[in-house]
Amino acid sequence: TSAHRPAATRTTCGYCGVGCSLDVVTSDGEVRAVLPARDGPVNQGHACVKGRFAHGYLTSPERLTRPLLRRDGRLEPVGWDEALGRVARGMRAAVAAGGADAVAAISSARATNEENYLVQKFLRVVIGTNNVDNCSRLCHSPSAAGLTASFGLSGGTDSFDDVERADCLLVVGANPVEAHPVVGARLMRRVLRGAKLVVADPRAVGLALHADVHLRPRPGTNVALFHGLAHVLLAEGLADEGFLRERVTGLPELTELLEDYPPDRVAAITEVPAADLIAAARLYGRALRPAIVYGLGVTEHLHGTDGVRSLANLAILRGAVGTDRGYGVNPLRGQNNVQGASDMGALPDLLPGYGKVTDPAARARVEAAWGVRVPERPGLRIPDMFAAARAGALRALWVIGEDVCATDPDANQVARALEACPLVVCNEVFLSETARRADVVLPVASWLEKDGTFVNFDRRFQRVRPAVSPPGEARSDFDVVRALADVMGVDLGCPTPADALAECARVTPVFAGLSHDRLDREGDVPWPCPDPDHPGEAKLYKERFATPDGRAHLTAAPYLPPGEQPDDDYPLVLVTGRRWAHYNSGSMTRRGGNLALDPIDFLDLHPDDALRYGVRDGAQLTVESRHGEARLVARVSEQTAPGQVFCSFHFPASGVNRLTSDHADTVTSCPEYKVTAVRVGAP
Ligand code: SF4
Numbered sequence: 001t002s003a004h005r006p007a008a009t010r011t012t013c014g015y016c017g018v019g020c021s022l023d024v025v026t027s028d029g030e031v032r033a034v035l036p037a038r039d040g041p042v043n044q045g046h047a048c049v050k051g052r053f054a055h056g057y058l059t060s061p062e063r064l065t066r067p068l069l070r071r072d073g074r075l076e077p078v079g080w081d082e083a084l085g086r087v088a089r090g091m092r093a094a095v096a097a098g099g100a101d102a103v104a105a106i107s108s109a110r111a112t113n114e115e116n117y118l119v120q121k122f123l124r125v126v127i128g129t130n131n132v133d134n135c136s137r138l139c140h141s142p143s144a145a146g147l148t149a150s151f152g153l154s155g156g157t158d159s160f161d162d163v164e165r166a167d168c169l170l171v172v173g174a175n176p177v178e179a180h181p182v183v184g185a186r187l188m189r190r191v192l193r194g195a196k197l198v199v200a201d202p203r204a205v206g207l208a209l210h211a212d213v214h215l216r217p218r219p220g221t222n223v224a225l226f227h228g229l230a231h232v233l234l235a236e237g238l239a240d241e242g243f244l245r246e247r248v249t250g251l252p253e254l255t256e257l258l259e260d261y262p263p264d265r266v267a268a269i270t271e272v273p274a275a276d277l278i279a280a281a282r283l284y285g286r287a288l289r290p291a292i293v294y295g296l297g298v299t300e301h302l303h304g305t306d307g308v309r310s311l312a313n314l315a316i317l318r319g320a321v322g323t324d325r326g327y328g329v330n331p332l333r334g335q336n337n338v339q340g341a342s343d344m345g346a347l348p349d350l351l352p353g354y355g356k357v358t359d360p361a362a363r364a365r366v367e368a369a370w371g372v373r374v375p376e377r378p379g380l381r382i383p384d385m386f387a388a389a390r391a392g393a394l395r396a397l398w399v400i401g402e403d404v405c406a407t408d409p410d411a412n413q414v415a416r417a418l419e420a421c422p423l424v425v426c427n428e429v430f431l432s433e434t435a436r437r438a439d440v441v442l443p444v445a446s447w448l449e450k451d452g453t454f455v456n457f458d459r460r461f462q463r464v465r466p467a468v469s470p471p472g473e474a475r476s477d478f479d480v481v482r483a484l485a486d487v488m489g490v491d492l493g494c495p496t497p498a499d500a501l502a503e504c505a506r507v508t509p510v511f512a513g514l515s516h517d518r519l520d521r522e523g524d525v526p527w528p529c530p531d532p533d534h535p536g537e538a539k540l541y542k543e544r545f546a547t548p549d550g551r552a553h554l555t556a557a558p559y560l561p562p563g564e565q566p567d568d569d570y571p572l573v574l575v576t577g578r579r580w581a582h583y584n585s586g587s588m589t590r591r592g593g594n595l596a597l598d599p600i601d602f603l604d605l606h607p608d609d610a611l612r613y614g615v616r617d618g619a620q621l622t623v624e625s626r627h628g629e630a631r632l633v634a635r636v637s638e639q640t641a642p643g644q645v646f647c648s649f650h651f652p653a654s655g656v657n658r659l660t661s662d663h664a665d666t667v668t669s670c671p672e673y674k675v676t677a678v679r680v681g682a683p
Pocket residue numbers: 013014015016017018019020043046047048049050051052180181182183
């Protein structure tokens with residue numbers, strides 16, 4: 001029968017933000033193979049070990065197949081009506097006790113655009129609060145804030161196809177060979193064809209082996225490093241004076257600030273030799289078409305937004321943004337749809353398309369479509385939600401597709417927040433660390449079982465299509481949000497994901513030209529896309545910047561130290577990040593063949609430190625910070641610099657985020673995952 005015949009479904013990878021196009025081959029209702037699409041606009045026939053092979057989780061016996069309800073301290077299977085009824089009663093009780101702001105939701109980069117659109121609409125229409133945020137808070141919120149302040153829009157400035165034409169690549173705080181392998185391979189191909197490569201990263205990440213210059217700044221000193229590079233650009237006449245005159249503001253203030261950042265002083269702060277700093281600045285400054293690509297090593301800091309803006313200064317000084325003289329400033333997004341979750345307005349201060357909730361005109365656009373008044377007061381950010389729960393002010397928290405107890409910083413405090421909150425609801429694929437603590441667990445579909453769209457790291461909308469059905473009674477997040485609204489007596493509209501994107505397009509000028517039909521015909525379309533005949537803007541700011549005055553804004557933020565410094569008690573600096581076979585908390589990638597490729601979280605430490613602290617390769621270690629304790633296995637490696645240790649966060653059992661602190665970006669509250677003072681010892 002036709003069920004036995006193999007069929008292929010074209011979809012977009014649900015792991016990292018590269019957005020590879022994949023053909024998923026199925027028969028008898030199961031995935032048999034995942035093949036990278038040759039005509040994939042980003043991946044061009046390639047995919048990494050996650051997209052290709054990490055689908056064994058689909059048929060795991062641990063999949064959640066029925067809603068669970070906590071009774072007498074235990075989670076028990078129930079029907080959907082009972083589960084949604086409990087959630088609805090709990091949310092109503094929270095509003096009755098503390099007003100609409102006593103309810104909050106954490107939406108997800110793992111959800112589609114349409115699901116994120118519906119989640120934020122639920123909070124604003126059904127509950128009447130702006131208490132909605134998404135996991136970009138924990139990774140690239142400083143990119144959104146920094147790029148918007150410097151250029152006017154929150155996305156990367158150029159398409160990756162253009163970046164790949166650059167003759168000098170400045171790759172900062174990113175390990176694309178492991179975290180974004182298809183991009184890592186395309187960057188490597190460019191280097192093999194002659195592009196210069198400058199890598200700025202404390203670790204000897206894969207690309208660094210091929211770099212013309214590898215800068216290894218002390219963690220937490222990025223802003224000083226970028227100012228040092230800018231100092232050399234100005235001192236050696238490598239800035240584009242015509243561009244600065246015609247399209248830029250802030251040069252006098254920056255010039256004055258940079259007097260304090262000569263190479264020798266920057267070397268003292270960052271531990272990067274002055275000669276290397278000068279060499280890197282000359283490579284970037286003398287290139288005909290330089291490009292900047294960066295990752296979470298720039299954003300996840302106490303001064304992450306200053307880091308993004310100081311990095312953007314370099315492209316502005318060179319006239320390498322909004323012109324044909326370079327390829328701007330481009331963030332590598334960690335999660336598949338972290339760009340889209342924010343684009344859709346799953347943010348406490350911004351509506352779909354980035355209208356501010358404080359702006360009456362932006363509110364009026366959605367109010368006309370939704371038929372309600374949207375509150376003008378910004379809602380709570382994720383860390384503030386946890387603080388409000390611990391203080392008793394937040395009484396219902398809906399966590400959608402995020403394992404906050406495993407991946408958010410200072411995890412002991414997150415667990416306390418969930419314990420204090422009277423209603424915790426969790427949409428999940430597996431019984432995650434967060435779901436274990438929830439009052440209601442709702443089983444949902446994963447990316448291979450969903451219909452909708454994702455936005456990748458270079459602002460491309462692409463279609464997501466279900467290759468198989470979710471198991472048991474699991475439903476898509478889209479259906480769950482609509483069903484809960486129904487139970488609460490509100491018709492959210494948007495009966496299908498296509499209808500949700502159509503409504504979003506009607507209320508947001510930057511997405512007005514997008515629809516499922518168009519994406520089915522054309523494959524991918526970047527935003528801004530103001531009408532159905534517009535091709536979308538792959539390269540931004542050709543005419544003017546999107547700031548109120550139409551100019552790029554240099555920043556003159558001084559370097560300030562990170563939240564924690566190593567001392568006698570905690571002498572090492574912990575940096576966390578990703579490894580090649582796994583994705584975030586690993587709930588999907590650990591359940592299948594990828595587990596054998598990367599079986600545990602290791603703590604990497606330099607041979608000098610191994611000698612100093614008496615640590616053998618492969619030894620069990622206790623790692624302690626001022627916030628908590630984790631158990632890890634030592635891996636002695638020169639990839640990590642002396643005085644620093646590195647580990648991933650793919651195995652919740654190791655408890656890595658019990659170590660990380662609540663220090664966060666002063667502008668956006670993005671956690672400082674990249675600098676935690678720790679010590680190591682025997683278990
Ligand atoms: Fe592509 Fe990223 Fe998926 Fe790998 S994880 S296949 S690089 S989108």
